Amino acid sequence: MSDTQTLIENRPPSVATVFLERVAATPDKEAYRYPVPPASGAGPDDWKSLSWAQAADRVTAIAAGLIELGVGPEERVALASTTRIEWVLTDLGILCAGAATTTVYPQTNADESAFILADSGSRVLIAEDVEQLAKARQRRTDLPGLAHVVVIDPRGVRDAAPADEPDGWVITLDELQARGAARLEKDPDLIRERVSAITADQLATLIYTSGTTGRPKGVRLPHDCWSYMAKAIAATGLIYPDDVQYLWLPLAHVFGKVLTSGQVEVGHVTAVDGRVDKIIENLPVVQPTYMAAVPRIFEKVYNGVAAKARAGGAAKYKIFQWAAGVAREYAKVTQDTYRRTGRASAPLGLGAKHKIADALVYSKLREAFGGRMRACVSGSAALAPDIGYFFAGAGVHILEGYGLTESSAASFVNPGEAYRTGTVGKPLPGTEVRIAEDGEVLLRGPGIMQGYHGLPDKTAEVLEADGWFHTGDIGELSADGYLRITDRKKDLIKTSGGKYIAPAEAEGQFKAVCPFVSNILVHGADRNFCTALIALDEPSIMDWAKEHGLAGKSYAEVVAAPATVALVDGYVQRLNEGLQRWQAIRKFRLLPRDLDIEHGELTPSLKLKRPVVEREYRHLIDEMYAGAREA
Template identity: 85%
Template sequence: GREYLAKHPEAVKERIAAITADQLATLIYTSGTTGRPKGVRLPHDNWSYMAKATVATGLITKDDVQYLWLPLAHVFGKVLTSGQIEVGHVTAVDGRIDKIIENLPIVQPTYMAAVPRIFEKVYNGVAAKARAAGGAKYKIFQWSVGVAREYAKVTQDNFRRTGNATAPLGLSTKHKIADALVYSKLREAFGGNLRAAVSGASALAPDIGYFFSGAGIHILEGYGLTESSAASFVNPGEAYRTGTVGKPLPGTEVRIADDGEVLLRGPGIMQGYHGQPEKTAEVLEADGWLHTGDIGELSADGYLRITDRKKDLIKTSGGKYVAPAEIEGRFKALCPYVSSIVVHGADRNFCSALIALDEPSILVWAAENGLEGKTYSQVLAAPETNRLIETYVQTLNEGLQRWQTVKKFRLLPRDLDVEHGDLTPSLKLKRPVVEREFKHLIEEMYEGSREA
């Protein structure tokens, strides 16, 4: 390279000058959560737009420090890189997921992006530690969780109505006490300087979002697809609303189709699928509108709420529609021992669930409940463990419509992970893969049941 540049000193400038806006920059394959991955053609103009639009939201500045663990070949990691190139802030990169908690106090980021699974694991880890401490400490933690959620809901609602994130004196007083006892320690675990965390790739359970919000860790949920260069929506700073994915990036249009599907149009939309014009025509209209495959609702002031994947909606044999992600999110907020849950019920006469437990958390519980010294597999097989999870399933069902309730569940022999192909590199669930692998457990739950 050095030899070539010595002979052609203008080579780099010439190559850059030859780049056109519509020239292919990246070919990124979809996650394959619902079928065979497709190559998404994203030209240079997409990434230029993403860089400018991300900065225009006010989300990042040149003074920020970003912690980046997402795969750089993934569209989410790519859009974070484009924003960094635009403003030139410091970014610490480490793709090892198991090092995130260890690295945060060292890097001390001002912002980071993650996926719901990371926040769920942090929440469950904190809950498990509090439970292990027992007695008064666990009661204080449970109380602080309730205070955080109430405080977040009240302050967000007041900000929406008045522009001020205020809370009544009594609630503010309780919040200050809980902050000193619990929340401040949680913020230190994130490095102590975290201004905001962006969550994407899948839906974050609102109860978990409200907890972190009330604890002073502001999770700005966003939304996008590989086909839209990752970022199409993001929550706007102070005005963020837990349970929504925020407002469209400047320059991006949105509308809701008659069947509830979210449609997008703008400079971030792909050219099409590589070598698959028929697949492109299925999702990309001639006038530029992209069919996302997601079901959503728009508020009067432009905040989008994604309710489910169009393909993931379950229709029971009784004709009722069920959104599995909503049920899964509720359960993750209820049960401190769950790592993954997959709700099943398409063409069945009731809903069931496959549940994977977080190994460190459940082993701590086991040691305190007469199962000390048992292996993870032995703990999973113990009747006491099944009874424990059953109490959380019953609590879940109390808040659901009759046709949504989980009538049966099975504990999985291992957690879901990237290595076994259950999750994508950005930790999104591959439902068909999981349902195929554990088909025997699903069939076991429906043995003898009358199919309508």
């Protein structure tokens, strides 16, 4: 048995155990950094740190406080908050109490929040602030099982309490920790005893998938899933004890959540701040060595760099376009030579051009990422290969990974220097994969869910008796084990002419071709040609508009302007040059606003909800096919 197999097969029953082991091993080492905004509201944030021992003091106080509230093993504690240090500490506290975390996106409305709280049977809700508390107060009579709400940010909590609210139904996180600390003074071994009693198959997390139709399903992930993930991520060799991770992803999403497990096992520093509008500002301050993100973030950075170059004048933009082409060529050549020889190299001429482009463009890009970024991990959706190659050639290495909520997020990841853009890499140690006859990717291993909460029929649809999980994704495996995801099984388009089309392929290519695009949806099911709905990136297109006689116009007016339509049409024609005839986009419409989470068109991880978008903009789709002869 290899060292890796031993590490994984002899894993502890829970990540709570892994956490206590980490605290014992490196109590004084820095564990977390988090921002404290200035009291005046102006100026830079003050970043504070917690050692592992300091984090443990807060985690065990939270755990003991929950036990004081009557929370028992496997009972659910819901957590509705943005990504912040308290999310991490509270989640660990729930796990160390032997309970289970129900994750709730803070953007979730009151109706769906109430459904999740009721369906999960959550006994306590940890709410970020008065806004999240208000949702629970609004539906309190529908939630008889919800015994308490614990509020992280206490401002205004007592101000709007309804007259009929029971005393003690709402408490602050500080009050919870104080209760827990008092309990630990009397019973110092309480948490260690709770953790030692946790079994591998005990429920640890309920994550509700944001379905495109109907109510979300609760995915049951036991403690063993996170313990396995902690050990398997460490076994990849991709993260080190001296790393600094910048964690901004939503922790209610499985991609963000799994990053906390790997960090506890390896013991490196994590800087936690979920404010997306602060990413650009934070990167030079945090100077991370690795960061995980969704493709939309890399697309925004690429579009922003291109827009900045374009604003600098024709000569500067021409240099950027040349440098981008060199980066892509360099990345493709070096990845190919590494695959064949185990060593990345490029021809002398290409290497010389790359060196010049590095001085002019790439070095500034790396500085924007903090100057120390060794690698980024991209997941949740496919990254357009041309964007991946651009960053790879610029020295910002993006390791694509793959997983689902049902597989605890991290099933595949690209292996460090041997990464291949356009693939999601190889399976994590201990995870099995096979491709079904229809091309569907099947997974089996310790990261797979127990099932959907209270939905045995839905579970049976995707989880076979022998443990194979049907992902719903179509993929291809290379001879040496690299997986490429080609599309969602249910998203494949069959035209009226009988041709199958993977819309994600054309959508990804368009994002690399057009620097103004934010979101694109290709449509064509049961039609005789393909069309597209396109939303433009507001900052980029508005900058362009100022230079082309559209200054002072609103976003909706700019996208409706003939000049804008003509601009985008040029990029659509360029896209079509690389597509088969039946894949080509024959018509398109620009949307009057960008797609977003608030309107339900994107999931919180920024994935497109196709049925929602197609339903909302059905009139534009019908307009594109009006009068067309259907085959």
